[in-house]
Amino acid sequence: MPEPDAAHAHQFESFEQQRDADTTGMWTFLATEVLFFGGLIVCYTFGRFSFPAAFEAASHHLYVGYGGPNTAILLCSSFTMALAVRSAQLGRRKALVGFLIATVLFGIGFLVVKGFEYHTDYVERLVPKWHFHWDGPDAGHAELFFWLYFVLTGLHAVHVTIGVVLLSVVACLGWKGKITAENHMTAEISGLYWHFVDIVWVFLFPLLYLIGHR
Numbered sequence: 001m002p003e004p005d006a007a008h009a010h011q012f013e014s015f016e017q018q019r020d021a022d023t024t025g026m027w028t029f030l031a032t033e034v035l036f037f038g039g040l041i042v043c044y045t046f047g048r049f050s051f052p053a054a055f056e057a058a059s060h061h062l063y064v065g066y067g068g069p070n071t072a073i074l075l076c077s078s079f080t081m082a083l084a085v086r087s088a089q090l091g092r093r094k095a096l097v098g099f100l101i102a103t104v105l106f107g108i109g110f111l112v113v114k115g116f117e118y119h120t121d122y123v124e125r126l127v128p129k130w131h132f133h134w135d136g137p138d139a140g141h142a143e144l145f146f147w148l149y150f151v152l153t154g155l156h157a158v159h160v161t162i163g164v165v166l167l168s169v170v171a172c173l174g175w176k177g178k179i180t181a182e183n184h185m186t187a188e189i190s191g192l193y194w195h196f197v198d199i200v201w202v203f204l205f206p207l208l209y210l211i212g213h214r
Contacts, residue, residue, distance in 0.1 A: 023185075023188070023189070023192075026189045026192050026193065027192070030192065030193070030196050033159075033196065037152075037155070037156075037200055037203075040148070040151060040152055040155075041152070041203065041204075041207065043148060044148045044152065044207060044208075045207075047141070047144055047145065047148060048211070051138065051141040051144070051145075053137075053138065054137075054138040054141035054142045054144075054145065055141065055142075055145045055212070056211075056212035057136055057138075057142060058141075058142040058145035058146060058149075059145065059208065059209070059211065059212050060212070061121075061124065061126055062149070062208060062209050063117065063120065064209050064210070066113055066114075066116065066117040066120075067117075067205050067208070067209040068205075068209075069113060070110050070113050070114065070201070070205075071201065071202070071205050073106050073109050073110045073113070074106070074110055074197075074198045074201050074202075075198065076106055077102075077103045077106035077107060077110075077194070077198065078194070078195055078198045080099045080100075080102040080103045080106065081099070081100075081103045081167075081191050081194045081195065082191065082195075083095070083099045084096055084099035084100045084103060084187060084191065085184075085187050085188055085191040087099055088174070088179050088180075088181070088184035088187035088188070089181060089184050089187075089188075090181060091180055091181030091182075091184075093174060093175070093177060093179075096171075096174045096179060096187065097171050097174045097175050100167050100168075100170055100171035100174060100187075101171055103167055103194065104164050104167050104168055104171065107160050107161075107163055107164040107167070108164060110160055111157060111160060111161065111164070114153065114157050121146075121150075126146050127146070127150070128143050128146050128147045128150065129143075132146070149208055152204055152208070153204065153208070156197070156200055156201060156204060159197050159200070160197055163190075163193060163194050163197050166190055166193065167190055167194065170186055170187060170190045173186060174187070
């Protein structure tokens with residue numbers, strides 16, 4: 001079995017240095033993503049406190065029957081992702097690929113459910129500007145709610161899509177034997193990204209679906 005130092009790239013002095021650099025880079029990237037989503041969540045929170053009646057009435061048109069199962073799907077995907085990383089650390093190639101495929105399938109399942117939800121929103125004419133109709137009072141602030149809803153969930157869906165593609169590539173690398181117990185940082189870094197995507201949804205679900213739910 002090769003020594004750990006044999007697995008590091010030529011620009012690093014050791015495997016530990018490469019691991020620290022890779023991890024720091026991903027955490028820095030995720031910090032910028034936290035600021036990005038955090039700013040949008042602050043805007044939503046400001047709107048929720050400024051126009052509580054309109055935002056509450058608008059939130060009643062969101063279906064927990066979509067958001068709840070999607071939350072369960074992403075929580076399960078976090079579990080399989082953690083198992084994939086552990087399998088990579090132990091050098092279990094087949095288990096790594098299997099858990100990555102399961103995580104990808106969970107991600108695709110999330111996007112499918114979200115697609116059905118967006119279709120329902122379209123049918124009920126809740127898409128701002130393009131296809132929006134509101135029978136109740138304060139239509140402008142209700143539309144603001146849906147602007148924020150589509151921006152937050154849409155950007156999150158984009159991140160899920162990126163994660164699905166990323167993990168599919170990692171699964172291919174794992175199948176080809178390029179991810180080993182001595183060189184498993186690709187799996188670990190990908191896992192950090194996927195867990196971030198899951199955590200963002202854990203915040204979005206109660207904010208959008210549960211607060212003020214009937």
